[in-house]
Amino acid sequence: MLTEQLTSGDVQTFLKQLSTAIELDQVNVDSLPRESFSTTYDDSRWRTWRHDHRTYIEKLLPTVDAIPPVMLEKMTEIAATYEPAHVRSILQALFAEIVSGCRADDLDTAEKFFGALVKEISGQRHGSARHADPRASLLQWLHATDPLRIAHDPEVGHGQVRHLDVANLRRA
Template identity: 60%
Template sequence: MLSVTLTPEDIRNFLKQLSVAIELDQSSVDALPPERFSIEYDDDMWRAWRREHRLHIEKLLCTADAIPPVMLWRLTGVAIGYEPALVGNTLLELFAEVAAGGCEDLATAETFFGVLIKQMSGQAKRSSRRGSARTSMLQWLPTTDPLRIAQDPECGYAWSLQ
């Protein structure tokens, strides 16, 4: 039996928290002294990367109420059935597709999360349920460096965010 089914409000909360985390990540990076960065670091590129993600999140927020109940039920199954890190990796790949190429078929919350559900269906489920779907969903991406930019070798500032 699934936990309480996710609601459009849960989806909006997740997206809002992600957008704020991306904004705070940019603020944290802006506060770092220049010597913390690799000489290959491209500030404009990473700033644009964060901006594109936040713009797409705004589009998803505007359409979250249109997610049908059956899809919310399936997304609940993803949230409680798969390791949060695995869902987070897939989620980041979807966001990257949009940010890099403007993938228009992922422009609404329904299509975006529908693709997430489809991609997760081929993954191995976790063996035991831990917590609610809401709690699990909030673990999909970290609040510090949610886009994992600091992990890119050209950045060089990852050690300073620890």
């Protein structure tokens, strides 16, 4: 039995910190010398990508309080049992599908978005039971440095990015 269930406040904190990490990633990129990027790097494209993710997150935030307890229970189970890196990769793919317009279903609320995450991850093997603190695990779904993994795109070509400390993200 999990004792510390995730709350809508935990989810809201996660989304706010993700939005802040994306914003800080743009600031980080803006501070890099142009020579750090490949000649095919499209600044406008990646700036728009970050902006669109933040816009989508802002759309989800007002709906977080409507996430039903049963959904929070499922999210708690995922946070406690799945490796955060695994959940992070699924979240990144889900965000990318939505922001790029490749996802046909309407995921315009936090309940629908996290419901899609639960559906995507359900049935997948999660390895040995971790029984980790769900709140701490949830925050590990956030990759504070390059949260959208843009630096890994071959077009970007700026290699290693500076690391940001997730604990020091300013609260939005």
